[in-house]
Amino acid sequence: MKFSHKYIIVGAGSAGCVLANKLSADPLNSVLLIEAGPMDNYPTIKMPLGASSLFKHKKYGWGYETQSEPNLRDRSINWPRGKTLGGSSSINGMLYIRGQAEDYEAWESAGNIGWGYRDLMKYFISLEDNQNHEDQYHGNFGELWVETYQSSLPASQVFMKACSESGLTENNDFNGSVQEGFGTYQVNIKNGQRYSAADAFLKPILSRPNLELMTDTSVLKIIINNKKALGVQVKNRQGINAITAESEIILCGGAINSPQLLMLSGIGPKKVLEKVNISCSHDLPGVGQNLQDHLTVNISYNIDHLDTFAELMRPMKMLKNLYQYFFKRAGLLTYPASDIGVFFKTNQDYETPNAQIHFAPGAGKYNKDGAMEPISGITASVCNLRPLSKGHIELNSSNPNEPPKIFANYLSNKSDIEPMIEGN
Numbered sequence: 172m173k174f175s176h177k178y179i180i181v182g183a184g185s186a187g188c189v190l191a192n193k194l195s196a197d198p199l200n201s202v203l204l205i206e207a208g209p210m211d212n213y214p215t216i217k218m219p220l221g222a223s224s225l226f227k228h229k230k231y232g233w234g235y236e237t238q239s240e241p242n243l244r245d246r247s248i249n250w251p252r253g254k255t256l257g258g259s260s261s262i263n264g265m266l267y268i269r270g271q272a273e274d275y276e277a278w279e280s281a282g283n284i285g286w287g288y289r290d291l292m293k294y295f296i297s298l299e300d301n302q303n304h305e306d307q308y309h310g311n312f313g314e315l316w317v318e319t320y321q322s323s324l325p326a327s328q329v330f331m332k333a334c335s336e337s338g339l340t341e342n343n344d345f346n347g348s349v350q351e352g353f354g355t356y357q358v359n360i361k362n363g364q365r366y367s368a369a370d371a372f373l374k375p376i377l378s379r380p381n382l383e384l385m386t387d388t389s390v391l392k393i394i395i396n397n398k399k400a401l402g403v404q405v406k407n408r409q410g411i412n413a414i415t416a417e418s419e420i421i422l423c424g425g426a427i428n429s430p431q432l433l434m435l436s437g438i439g440p441k442k443v444l445e446k447v448n449i450s451c452s453h454d455l456p457g458v459g460q461n462l463q464d465h466l467t468v469n470i471s472y473n474i475d476h477l478d479t480f481a482e483l484m485r486p487m488k489m490l491k492n493l494y495q496y497f498f499k500r501a502g503l504l505t506y507p508a509s510d511i512g513v514f515f516k517t518n519q520d521y522e523t524p525n526a527q528i529h530f531a532p533g534a535g536k537y538n539k540d541g542a543m544e545p546i547s548g549i550t551a552s553v554c555n556l557r558p559l560s561k562g563h564i565e566l567n568s569s570n571p572n573e574p575p576k577i578f579a580n581y582l583s584n585k586s587d588i589e590p591m592i593e594g595n
């Protein structure tokens with residue numbers, strides 16, 4: 172059999188871009204990277220404050236929503252996911268935050284050898300190009316640009332002062348020796364523009380002759396013969412075709428699409444597959460299970476004595492913002508998801524912080540298109556860092572174009588409620 176490539180990577184998101192870079196660094200490997208979405212040349216992908224306009228974008232996002240959530244008054248919750256080069260790193264909040272050392276140690280103790288803090292630290296350091304910190308916790312020669320956001324908005328300064336007055340400790344490096352405290356976030360923003368995984372890991376190496384990129388190409392299923400994955404079936408403008416891989420097919424479609432693709436290919440819980448008339452080639456009960464997400468609650472307060480986004484975006488000021496962004500790559504439009512963060516314990520008996528705040532000097536409500544419309548105010552979003560509630564993903568049907576069913580199952584474990592209440 173003649174194989175098309177040695178490796179096929181499905182999905183050019185955060186993981187796919189890194190893998191394409193590392194695998195194609197060896198000229199003996201031929202690598203094909205397949206992305207369902209288009210190139211990332213839409214203007215609000217690059218403009219940091221534009222991210223929320225992409226959450227429900229039909230072309231650059233998957234537009235997912237959870238099933239109705241029984242513990243959230245049966246509401247469906249938006250689950251934005253990027254569908255373009257860079258994947259979700261092209262629509263995300265750009266905050267560069269590692270997990271806590273203790274969390275990685277817990278992974279390792281659970282039997283995941285090679286996933287402890289010390290093991291991972293060497294990768295964190297090697298990928299990072301930190302502009303502000305040069306010490307044992309940071310790298311300065313990697314692909315990923317990291318800088319500390321220069322926060323100057325008046326309401327953010329007042330929030331920092333309030334944190335200090337309430338006894339919290341200032342922390343100038345959440346990715347350093349301790350995460351606890353309040354401070355300014357580090358971000359993947361370079362010269363005022365989003366620096367996605369595609370910018371960091373893919374674009375600089377796209378000219379490698381052993382790397383091929385296919386965009387606007389959806390993988391419909393993995394082609395399996397005798398329990399061996401031989402290739403993928405893809406759909407694009409040329410129609411539906413098969414592409415084979417000599418060595419490996421690596422799924423990097425993200426937390427929703429990778430299990431969906433496995434199940435569409437007959438790999439997953441047999442009973443679930445039978446429900447949608449997919450013949451099971453490998454009964455793997457864990458596929459689509461153990462879905463965990465950190466629920467965030469946005470607490471907004473109206474304020475009228477300081478300029479917040481609503482005032483700073485009025486037409487005359489917006490002209491200034493646009494000028495600053497397009498001519499100086501500076502100003503309000505370079506703002507990430509949040510500038511000030513807090514990591515704290517909702518119970519002093521805990522050893523490490525279990526809750527996080529994202530502060531933003533703005534408040535808003537979603538309009539009917541899913542974009543945020545500013546109102547005068549500030550927002551502190553609180554999230555539980557270690558939720559125990561678990562959900563799952565199921566197929567709606569055997570049609571790859573139909574979104575899967577997402578059961579987030581938020582707050583189904585009652586111990587997830589306490590941090591949300593205490594944290595607020």
Ligand SMILES: Cc1cc2nc3c(=O)[nH]c(=O)nc-3n(C[C@H](O)[C@H](O)[C@H](O)COP(=O)(O)OP(=O)(O)OC[C@H]3O[C@@H](n4cnc5c(N)ncnc54)[C@H](O)[C@@H]3O)c2cc1C
Pocket residue numbers: 181182183184185186187205206207208250251252253254255256257258259260262263264265266267268388389390391423424425426428429432508
């Ligand atoms: C709104 C939002 C805000 C976030 N904010 C932050 C933040 O501030 N800081 C942070 O560190 N993390 C943040 N994250 C999380 C972070 O972006 C993700 O964890 C990360 O991007 C996931 O990487 P991934 O490679 O697993 O998936 P993705 O980056 O989602 O990539 C998956 C890619 O696969 C493609 N794909 C899927 N299925 C197929 C198929 N069948 N065929 C071909 N291609 C396919 C998709 O189109 C996509 O491009 C945020 C995420 C979101 C959604």
